[in-house]
Structures are given as structure tokens and as C-alpha cells.
Amino acid sequence: xxxxxxxxxxxxxxxxxxxxxxxxxxxxxxxxxxxxxxxxxxxxxxxxxxxxxxxxxxxxxxxxxxxxxxxxxxxxxxxxxxxxxxxxxxxxxxxxxxxxxxxxxxxxxx
Numbered sequence: 001x002x003x004x005x006x007x008x009x010x011x012x013x014x015x016x017x018x019x020x021x022x023x024x025x026x027x028x029x030x031x032x033x034x035x036x037x038x039x040x041x042x043x044x045x046x047x048x049x050x051x052x053x054x055x056x057x058x059x060x061x062x063x064x065x066x067x068x069x070x071x072x073x074x075x076x077x078x079x080x081x082x083x084x085x086x087x088x089x090x091x092x093x094x095x096x097x098x099x100x101x102x103x104x105x106x107x108x109x110x
Contacts, residue, residue, distance in 0.1 A: 012038070
């Protein structure tokens with residue numbers, strides 16, 4: 001499966017933060033500007049959204065991210081996901097994968 005441009009961007013940002021402590025600090029302090037400087041592209045956030053970056057590189061700490069609860073009324077399943085549910089599979093895995101796949105979905109123009 002090919003990565004989306006948002007997934008590729010996420011990988012690029014994380015890799016750069018691992019390699020460059022100055023970039024990581026800028027990303028924590030001013031994420032939009034840091035991403036724009038890295039990519040050379042404008043970042044557009046949906047109305048009312050912000051970006052929060054937390055440094056979770058301390059391996060002695062277990063981090064738990066609590067995502068927004070999915071709106072089941074607006075969720076559309078792929079044919080493959082429908083087959084899993086129809087066959088008695090676990091819909092929780094599908095929901096988790098559908099809501100967590102693109103952390104930067106729609107942020108970068110171009």
C-alpha cells in the first residue's frame with residue numbers, strides 16, 4: 001500500500017526531529033512554521049484546529065494518546081472492511097485504523 005502525501009510528510013517531520021535537535025525544539029515551539037520551513041510549502045489547518053507537538057522520545061515513559069471518539073454516523077468503510085465486519089471480524093480494529101492513519105491529513109497545500 002502506497003503512503004499518502006500526509007503520511008509521507010509525517011514520516012519526514014519525525015525523521016528530521018530524530019536527527020536534528022534544533023528542528024525538534026522548533027517543531028515543539030512553533031510546529032506550523034517548522035513544518036513550512038522544512039517542506040517549503042504552506043500548511044493549512046482546518047478552521048478551529050491547532051497542532052500540538054510533544055516530545056515523546058524518553059524511553060522510560062509510556063505515553064498514551066487519547067484520540068477523539070470517532071463519529072460512527074459519518075464513517076465509511078471500504079469493501080475490505082465491510083467484508084471483515086460481515087464475516088464476524090472485530091470492528092474495533094477497523095475503527096482504530098480508520099481514525100489514526102493520517103495524523104496530518106489535509107494540512108499541506110500542493
